[in-house]
Amino acid sequence: MVAVKKFIYNVRENFAKELIVHREINHKNVVRLVGYCVDENALMVVTEYIPKGNLSNILHHDNIPITLDTRLRIAIECAEALGYMHSQMYTQVIHGDIKPANILLDDGLSAKISDFGISRLVNTENTLYTLNVRGSIGYMDPLFAQSGRLTAKSDVYSFGVVLLELITRKKARTEGGEIGLVESFIRSLSKGFKRVREMFDPEIATSRDMKAVEEIAKLAGKCLRMEHDKRPQMLEVAERLRKLRKAPDQVQERLPLFSWVRKNKQAPAKPPRLESSSGGRNVTTVPPAETTPSQETYGSNPKTGIWDPTKMAAETSSSSTLNVGVVAPAETTPSQESNGSAPQTGTVAPSKAGLSQETSSSTRYMGTFIGRPTATNQYFELEDLLQASAEILGKGTVGTTYGVTLESGYELVTKRLKDMDLPKEDFERQVTLIGAIQNKHIAPLRWYYYSKDEQLLVYNRVRMGSLAKMLHGYRIPGTAPLDWGRRSAISLAAARGVAAIHLAGPSSCHGNIKSSNILLTGTHDACVSEHGLMTLGVFSNASGYRAPEVTDNRSVSQKADVYSFGILMLEVLTRKDPAKSTQNEEGLDLAQWAWSVVRKEWTMEVFDVELQPLGREQKAGEEESMVQLLQLAINCCSQFADSRPTMSDVVQKIEAIHKVLTPDQETCTS
Structure with a gap:
């Protein structure tokens, strides 16, 4: 499932800004951006669906018990995400609207920050001022509201309010005109901590936990200081919260004693917690025969084990067997997920403007990374490209393509x-939309560079080469031919890539599909490259592939x-180059030639000689599947656009064809 946020059409600028900011962030505690849709009457951002709703509803409406440890964990996860955005991205992101309603919770009550509608990408060397002051009353930094000065410390203030809500379970802003939570807290604090304690949620204000709750309140007070410079940084806040969660009195809370789920509600008992593979929906409990597990979990050193059913009794409302275990909350994940081999992404400021031209030191040209960091992304600057060894891979109407090897060996x-005369603003907007379409069968655009005289697009290099090279290039003697199983699998992967582009919106299309733009990522896998270049004003619908209506x-x-x-698909079946197909005796293009042969019922003569039996044993269903793909290809090549299937239909039909060839394998989905 996914969540869809729909924008009013006259706020295209807000839509683009949110998309640009959100796509730069890759953190486990930030809602994942799935895609977007741009249509004449609709603008939509698509994100992962988070089932439990937002923290505000959990705190103020659901009336369910929430342990101090769970509240601390939620606070830590949010603080770590904000710390990453403020300090560990190449270009700083300021959220601008941190509040419980923008903190979503999954089934395990893990937090994910959402809604980047008023967020900003900020060069850390500059201070951002804005006349368009937007935010939520009760959470907005007073200095931002007064002066329009937005910094990372504005998020710190808002997070301080969230901490207060977590420990008091009171709303930041009341409906009846009463004083707000922050003002009430500051007044109580001025009268001594005894008055502050009266604000705490009784559920967590126990004698055992009071010290930890007080420390959280003190930390919230530091975040709410009026002076920006006196507020802590979010990484410092996260570290302090982690230490509180690991404190001895908090470790005791995580020892595996016992609590359980009854009738889908948590019973007010001591930990640990009974969990089931059904989420507790069909679990009832009976008094335990023994209240200790066969293996225990202490602190942050988790161990797993199997409960002895003779020591702990449980019955279910169905006949299915449940895997039952004890979970002690423990911090088992690293504090910063982006460490290690995943580099940061963001905006770089190289010292050179072109591949061979230096600029004055007072001029800064920006190159921007596209997409999310992964272990296969390499961090680099334009200067690294200039100094790298390069080879020309090809020249065409789009431009020149170079293979570049960085000093690190990364390709x-x-x-x-x-011939690209698009203004910079339009270029960057279109490139951002191109990069937002992410699918395993689409070659991701990693980086772009724009200046008046130079525009560069940078991709990861795929060493296996293209489908065109595989079909038409020089083949080393003795090399096995490209069999039908591989050809059908590659066709399916390519179809999925094109279908993913089309699913981004009615006007989203590739515009230059050809075999040299199908890159082989495995013996039976591929991805589509160069999608979206037509939106940059580059027209290169290759000869032989162009639909009759395209001019x-x-x-x-x-x-x-x-x-x-x-x-x-006809090229895959016949191994004939579409660009050269009109050189045949009849002067027909590839689609016309294939149809003329089929019409004479000489179907097998269409296929590449390496796919024909000629004494070799064919696999079951191979010939039939080839004929089916041929018929699908001919349908796709109809002279009338409305008679052609959609790419989603094409994917479904190729999946069915490919499944005949691999009945014992599960078809991999995109």
Whole structure:
């Protein structure tokens, strides 16, 4: 499931800003951006679906017990995400609207920060002032509200309010005109901590936990200081909260004594907690025969074990067997998920503007990373590209493509665009939308660079090469031919990539589908490259693949993509180059030639000679599946756009065809 946020159409700028900010962030406690949709009448951002709703509802409406340890964990997860955004991204992100309603909780009550509608990407060397002061009353930094000065410390203030809500279970802003939570806290604090204690939620204000709750209140007070410079940084806040959770009195809370779930509600008993594979929905409890587990979990050193059913009795409302175990909350994940091999992403300020031209030191040119950091992304600057060894991989109407090897040995593909006169603002907007479409079968755009005289797009290099090279390139003698199983699998992967592009919105299309843009990522896998270049004003619908109705960028459509994909399938089946197909005796293009042969019922003569039996034993269903794919390709190449199937239909049909070839394998989905 996914969540969809729909924008009013006249706020396109807000939509673009939210998309740009959100896509830069990759943290386990930030809601994951799935995609977006741009249509004539709708703008939508699609994110992962978080089932438990937001922290505000949990605290103030659901009336369920929440242990101090759970509240601390929620606070830590939010603080770590904000600390990452403020201090560990190349370009700092300020959220601007931290509040419980923007903190979502999953089934395990793990926190994920959401809603980046008023967030900002900020160069840390500058101070951001804005006349458009937006935020939530009760959580907004007073200095930001008064002066328009927005810094990371503005988020720190808002987080201080969230801490108060966590320990008091009171709303920051009341409906009846009473004084707000922050003002009430400050007044109580001025009269001594005894008055502050009266504000604490009785559920956690026990004699055992009082000291920890007081420390959280003191930390909230530091976050709420009026002077920016006196507020702590979010990484410091996260570290202090982690220490509180690990304190001896908190460790005692995590020792495995016993509590359980009854009728889908947690009973007010001591930990540990009974958990089931059904989420507790069909579990009832009976008095335990023994209240200690066969293996124990202490502190942050978790161990797992199997309960002895003779020592702990449980019955279910169904006949299914449940795996039952004890969970002691323990901090088993690293404090910063982005450490290690995953580099930071963001904006870089290189010292050079072109591949060979230096600029004055007072001029800064920006190159921007696209997409989320992964272990396969390499951090680099433009200067690294300039100094790297390079080879020309190809030249075309789009521009020149270089293979680049960085000093570290990491390999990239750099596409130098030509005849591109798009203004910088439009270029960056379009490139951002291109990068937002993420799928395993789409080659991700990693970095772009824009100056008046130079535009670069940078991708990871795929060493296995393209489908075109595999079909038409020089083959080493003795190399095994490209069998039908591999060809059908590669066709399926490519279809999934194109379908993913189309699912981004009715106007989203590739515009230049051809075999040289299908990159092989495995013996039976592939990804689609160079999608979206037509939105940058680059028109290069390759000869032989172009739909009959396409004359320029404005006439490129999803149905035109389907036509090009049909030609691609014919190329896979016949191993004939579409660009050269009109050189045959009849002067027909590839689609016309294939149809003329099929019409004469000479179907097998269409196929590449390496796919024909010629004495070799064919696998069961191989010939039938080839004929089915041929028919699908011909349907895709209909002269009438409305008669062509959608790419989603194409994917489903190729999946069914491929499944015949691999009946014992589960078809991999995108």
